[in-house]
Amino acid sequence: MTWKTAVVDIPYGGAKGGIGCNPKDLSKSELERLTRVFTQKIHDLIGIHTDVPAPDMGTNAQTMAWILDEYSKFHGHSPAIVTGKPIDLGGSLGREAATGRGVVYATEALLAEHGKSIKDLTFAIQGFGNVGSWVARLIHEKGGKVIAVSDITGAVKNPSGIDIKELLKHKERTGSLKDFNGGDAMDAHELLVHECDVLIPCALGGVLNRENAAEVKAKYIIEAANHPTDPEADEILCKKGVLILPDIYANAGGVTVSYFEWVQNIQGFMWDEEKVNRELKRYMTRGFQNVKNMCKSHDCNLRMGAFTLGVNRVARSTVLRGWEA
Ligand code: NAD
Numbered sequence: 001m002t003w004k005t006a007v008v009d010i011p012y013g014g015a016k017g018g019i020g021c022n023p024k025d026l027s028k029s030e031l032e033r034l035t036r037v038f039t040q041k042i043h044d045l046i047g048i049h050t051d052v053p054a055p056d057m058g059t060n061a062q063t064m065a066w067i068l069d070e071y072s073k074f075h076g077h078s079p080a081i082v083t084g085k086p087i088d089l090g091g092s093l094g095r096e097a098a099t100g101r102g103v104v105y106a107t108e109a110l111l112a113e114h115g116k117s118i119k120d121l122t123f124a125i126q127g128f129g130n131v132g133s134w135v136a137r138l139i140h141e142k143g144g145k146v147i148a149v150s151d152i153t154g155a156v157k158n159p160s161g162i163d164i165k166e167l168l169k170h171k172e173r174t175g176s177l178k179d180f181n182g183g184d185a186m187d188a189h190e191l192l193v194h195e196c197d198v199l200i201p202c203a204l205g206g207v208l209n210r211e212n213a214a215e216v217k218a219k220y221i222i223e224a225a226n227h228p229t230d231p232e233a234d235e236i237l238c239k240k241g242v243l244i245l246p247d248i249y250a251n252a253g254g255v256t257v258s259y260f261e262w263v264q265n266i267q268g269f270m271w272d273e274e275k276v277n278r279e280l281k282r283y284m285t286r287g288f289q290n291v292k293n294m295c296k297s298h299d300c301n302l303r304m305g306a307f308t309l310g311v312n313r314v315a316r317s318t319v320l321r322g323w324e325a
Pocket of ligand 1: 055056057058059099126127128129130131132150151152153188202203204205224225226251252254255
């Protein structure tokens with residue numbers, strides 16, 4: 001998170017924390033109690049200028065609302081203590097879609113460099129949760145052909161393009177991707193090596209590894225998930241000439257709009273959704289240009305360019321504060 005927030009130039013550091021459990025196995029009341037007790041244990045460690053939690057895998061706006069409520073019992077009403085909360089409690093318009101939307105802006109920036117656009121290409125998307133479903137929806141709206149989608153319940157493919165709006169309705173109705181009549185079922189593992197132009201992993205870390213990297217057919221990989229490509233796979237894919245847009249830039253849209261939400265809470269002023277999306281696009285596009293400039297000046301690939309940018313910014317600030325060794 002530290003390098004990610006530095007790449008898009010927002011004034012945050014970074015960390016991740018969580019509870020090791022499967023939320024799907026818990027009732028709503030169990031989830032609430034677990035979240036409240038977690039908050040009781042950490043309320044003195046977090047703070048609106050210290051550490052601001054945001055949702056990630058397995059958590060959502062409701063989780064953040066419970067944290068806000070529990071924290072406020074100790075410290076008074078503090079909307080800025082969490083981001084990704086419901087709009088009614090001071091959440092930002094556009095936050096729910098932000099990571100997916102940022103991934104799509106990042107994809108457009110990369111493709112434009114190569115004289116291509118979303119509507120000319122085919123996409124395979126792993127994961128159909130918050131990030132994956134928004135990526136799929138926005139690519140579909142922009143005329144891109146989403147030819148394969150998977151999640152924990154299964155996978156679906158359609159070489160003519162999946163109607164994502166219908167798939168979303170099916171998922172909402174049945175809770176699963178299974179038995180969708182707008183495509184054929186496929187093995188979920190096959191998705192990663194499916195014939196497509198752009199592969200977008202939006203689920204777990206480490207899904208591209210030495211077992212499957214050589215079989216990947218995509219020309220571009222957009223890392224919407226955190227750390228989907230392990231270092232061995234990275235080497236294999238780079239040798240094959242696959243262009244990888246790294247996670248620390250590609251999925252930074254979520255934390256960027258978390259920052260916008262925090263800014264709105266601190267100012268007590270709510271932006272409209274158009275402004276949120278416009279600013280998100282500005283941050284993502286500028287981030288891409290800065291990564292590209294690093295790649296040019298250091299003659300390196302996008303991952304190395306993004307890390308060089310992030311680490312350099314943190315190093316420069318550290319030196320300016322007089323913390324040189
Ligand atoms: P989520 O819990 O909403 O969705 C996860 C999705 O992955 C679900 O559709 C689930 O079915 C699917 N999945 C799980 N195991 C799978 C498997 N073995 N094969 C195929 N699909 C599988 O989570 P999310 O918020 O969408 O996060 C997805 C990824 O994006 C994570 O790596 C997360 O760290 C990263 N990310 C999320 C955000 C955010 O704002 N939500 C921001 C940055 C990065």
